[in-house]
Amino acid sequence: MTVARVIVDVPSRDTDRTFDYLIPDRLKGWVEIGSRVAVPFGPRKLQGIVTGLADDADVEYTKLKPIDDLLDAIPPLSKELITLGEWISKRWLCPLTIVLQAMLPAALKGRSEKYVFPAEGAQWSDEETAQSGGLLLAFKKGEPLKLTWLLQQFPEQGDLLKRWLRQGRLEERQKVEDRLSVKTVQTVFPSEPAMLLQAIEQLPVRAHKQREVLLYLAEHNEPLAVLKLTEAVATTSSTIRSLAERGWIEIRSITEDRDPYANRDFPATAPMKLTPAQSDVLTPIQSALDQGGNETFLLHGVTGSGKTEVYLQAIQRCLELGREAIVLVPEIALTPQMVERFKSRFGARVAVLHSRLSQGERYDEWRKIREGRAQVAVGARSAIFAPFASIGLIVIDEEHETSYKQEESPKYHARDVAVERARLHGAVVVLGSATPALETYEAAAHGGHETGLGDTIYLSLPERVANRPLPGVSIVDMREELKLGNRAMFSRPLADAIRDRLEKQEQMVLLLNRRGYATFVMCRSCGYTAACPHCEISLTHHKGSQNLRCHYCGYAEVEPKTCPSCESPHIRFFGTGTQKVEESLAETFPGIRVIRMDVDTTTEKGSHEKWLTEFRERRADVLLGTQMVAKGLDFPFVTLVGVLAADAALRLPDFRASERTFQLLTQVAGRAGRHELPGEVIIQTYDPEHESITSVQGHDYNGFVERALVLRKQLGYPPYGRLISITFSHESVPMLLSTGERFASGMREKAAALGIRNDFDRGERTALEVLGPVSSPIARLKDRYRFQCMVKYRGDVDASLLVSQALEEMGEAVKRNGVLVSVDVDPQMML
Numbered sequence: 001m002t003v004a005r006v007i008v009d010v011p012s013r014d015t016d017r018t019f020d021y022l023i024p025d026r027l028k029g030w031v032e033i034g035s036r037v038a039v040p041f042g043p044r045k046l047q048g049i050v051t052g053l054a055d056d057a058d059v060e061y062t063k064l065k066p067i068d069d070l071l072d073a074i075p076p077l078s079k080e081l082i083t084l085g086e087w088i089s090k091r092w093l094c095p096l097t098i099v100l101q102a103m104l105p106a107a108l109k110g111r112s113e114k115y116v117f118p119a120e121g122a123q124w125s126d127e128e129t130a131q132s133g134g135l136l137l138a139f140k141k142g143e144p145l146k147l148t149w150l151l152q153q154f155p156e157q158g159d160l161l162k163r164w165l166r167q168g169r170l171e172e173r174q175k176v177e178d179r180l181s182v183k184t185v186q187t188v189f190p191s192e193p194a195m196l197l198q199a200i201e202q203l204p205v206r207a208h209k210q211r212e213v214l215l216y217l218a219e220h221n222e223p224l225a226v227l228k229l230t231e232a233v234a235t236t237s238s239t240i241r242s243l244a245e246r247g248w249i250e251i252r253s254i255t256e257d258r259d260p261y262a263n264r265d266f267p268a269t270a271p272m273k274l275t276p277a278q279s280d281v282l283t284p285i286q287s288a289l290d291q292g293g294n295e296t297f298l299l300h301g302v303t304g305s306g307k308t309e310v311y312l313q314a315i316q317r318c319l320e321l322g323r324e325a326i327v328l329v330p331e332i333a334l335t336p337q338m339v340e341r342f343k344s345r346f347g348a349r350v351a352v353l354h355s356r357l358s359q360g361e362r363y364d365e366w367r368k369i370r371e372g373r374a375q376v377a378v379g380a381r382s383a384i385f386a387p388f389a390s391i392g393l394i395v396i397d398e399e400h401e402t403s404y405k406q407e408e409s410p411k412y413h414a415r416d417v418a419v420e421r422a423r424l425h426g427a428v429v430v431l432g433s434a435t436p437a438l439e440t441y442e443a444a445a446h447g448g449h450e451t452g453l454g455d456t457i458y459l460s461l462p463e464r465v466a467n468r469p470l471p472g473v474s475i476v477d478m479r480e481e482l483k484l485g486n487r488a489m490f491s492r493p494l495a496d497a498i499r500d501r502l503e504k505q506e507q508m509v510l511l512l513n514r515r516g517y518a519t520f521v522m523c524r525s526c527g528y529t530a531a532c533p534h535c536e537i538s539l540t541h542h543k544g545s546q547n548l549r550c551h552y553c554g555y556a557e558v559e560p561k562t563c564p565s566c567e568s569p570h571i572r573f574f575g576t577g578t579q580k581v582e583e584s585l586a587e588t589f590p591g592i593r594v595i596r597m598d599v600d601t602t603t604e605k606g607s608h609e610k611w612l613t614e615f616r617e618r619r620a621d622v623l624l625g626t627q628m629v630a631k632g633l634d635f636p637f638v639t640l641v642g643v644l645a646a647d648a649a650l651r652l653p654d655f656r657a658s659e660r661t662f663q664l665l666t667q668v669a670g671r672a673g674r675h676e677l678p679g680e681v682i683i684q685t686y687d688p689e690h691e692s693i694t695s696v697q698g699h700d701y702n703g704f705v706e707r708a709l710v711l712r713k714q715l716g717y718p719p720y721g722r723l724i725s726i727t728f729s730h731e732s733v734p735m736l737l738s739t740g741e742r743f744a745s746g747m748r749e750k751a752a753a754l755g756i757r758n759d760f761d762r763g764e765r766t767a768l769e770v771l772g773p774v775s776s777p778i779a780r781l782k783d784r785y786r787f788q789c790m791v792k793y794r795g796d797v798d799a800s801l802l803v804s805q806a807l808e809e810m811g812e813a814v815k816r817n818g819v820l821v822s823v824d825v826d827p828q829m830m831l
């Protein structure tokens, strides 16, 4: 092959196509589909990814420029991932380069030199050394060598070099990683116990602390981090250092492995003996795996029904068949507890990918996958791009979670990507949830094809393991509480239950549903509310910094003491934050031990883990938090779940608001009574008759869903129709209106030309309707007004294509006027 088709890394519509480059002789055999290259582009040098190879070019040969450089020896992307990327780019109307960049670990994005060196412990026979034509000798000094230099020096040895890199005997590293990596830890190496006891004799009488340290080390005679030792003995590092100066202990810096789980023991677990219900759902999954069939299953299992054990045993079968598995979990459920369950079963074969890893750590895990050292990838959304070669199984836990849809470009949904990637690999998909998304449920229960999921097989685990009952749920009407004179945050039944658990030394989870329930400022005299001057949304009160802030643009102002509008002093901060609940708990229940988990307390690396361990070890009575306490946690002593402000998110202008509320409440209720002790759930609400809330009480997923589906059908909303939202933003409203109108009429003409009607009601199979332009729910953002059009369609029409054509036709004018356009295919957030 002499020509490479390259997607350059400029995310715009004009460059969203391949450009041809010559492959220079020295790079022949090295440039492959999926290679990252440096290329000249006009006056600039750009990075690009090779998406195709050819023997002839689209333009005249003589006009082709050669590729400047190859950026990695082994292509970071595979042919299959490029194909998947092309599909994503079409499906969600997003430039291909943005999709491909999203597939690469961040550490790989820089353009830094690559170095090659022998892997630790790698050996070569004399014969191989002789064959290598000096290549291996070049490594003799043990120093990494530049990839570009090697390619020039050993043009004949390319194949060997490549083979050894693929086998992992040679390793490829880049500078960026060196910069990121190697963390060193000051570690104490104690002498023999006998020596230490002798040393104690020699200490001055008053050196209590030093004596304690030496005693401790005599007892625990093994290397220990200085920090750990100071904690264990409650002393300072200078005490320890003075012992080192006298030669009784030694302090050395040792490099810490970046694998955040590497230094932890995971006691190995054997597969559990399945319950009959678990076996019944595992059997069809395993036989699909055995037959190499490309099937999608919905595993609908109530909370605590043992879905995870089913995943584990399905993965085991997949590995036995010599194939690889991806497990997706929502970012906030990617807790150490979850990771532990996979690590204990499959050990070092598991790679973990999540956003709390540093760039270097993520890159390490990614390489483990690509080099075949790991066969199971557990991670959040983007782990769907794990660079495996032969995927047998993709599991998506809590498949209804909105976090599987990326809100910024590329706006893909990991569930749909999973189904497509599984198709490319002939793999099995298992979508698990106690509260499946309506789209998934519809596809599985009624074979709905509008969902894009295709045929989905419905499996169910309707009961908890070991006949444990689902917790009893009671609903407290907060309006009644107010009538009875209770203005506190906790209703009487909840307060009583909390007291009861404190007495019994059992544990509690309290959820504050804060979405749509921001802490805003309102004047009780005149009704003034503080809003951002640049965006049409209310400002949020931040207690720590005593200011009001806009969550969208970052605008901040000092908190007012009197109303800026009428000067009344009765200006109040409304709404409840977790911090306020924590204070109120402390006042109402003196001595109560509370762990608060929200964005403020979990930003620090490892903090999640710390809080959960503390709670598991029963060093706290209450785990209080936002959405992040609702999922995946399994604590035996939790017998009470309380929900404050259950209805806070019901009024959001989003047709999924009630589905989301139902899901959240069911999930958090599922944290109670998962082991021997029975559980109880108390939900506080101002809207006790709302179906989202009453259905949680009856554990009635199917009833809730069937009723919700009737409504969706009437409105033509998903899963009976699909949506594309197009948002235009500009400083001028008239400009927006005319742009929006032009788009809407363009779309209508296109649909009409295809004979597609725009009325949804008459039950025609194919329909398309354009709604808007209307002002967006967030009407102004950063001084730009926002209008949106919604395309609603169903049946046999490629609406994404029509939208991109309509936008293309308006392209020039829109660009000239500075209107920004953003497209969201299958939007999950209507705000």
Ligand SMILES: Nc1ncnc2c1ncn2[C@@H]1O[C@H](COP(=O)(O)OP(=O)(O)OP(=O)(O)O)[C@@H](O)[C@H]1O
Pocket (backbone or CB within 6 Å): 272, 273, 274, 275, 278, 301, 302, 303, 304, 305, 306, 307, 308, 309, 433, 434, 465, 466, 631, 632, 633, 634, 670, 674
């Ligand atoms: N076959 C089994 N025998 C005994 N215990 C089991 C079995 N399967 C699962 N369990 C236990 O039951 C509890 C609940 O299981 P698990 O956490 O897998 O449920 P889940 O369906 O994933 O729940 P959720 O959706 O609420 O996270 C766990 O403590 C698990 O160890």
Ligand SMILES: [Zn+2]
Pocket (backbone or CB within 6 Å): 523, 524, 525, 526, 527, 528, 563, 564, 565, 566, 567, 568
């Ligand atoms: Zn006022």
Ligand SMILES: [Zn+2]
Pocket (backbone or CB within 6 Å): 532, 533, 534, 535, 550, 551, 552, 553, 554, 555, 782
């Ligand atoms: Zn703002």
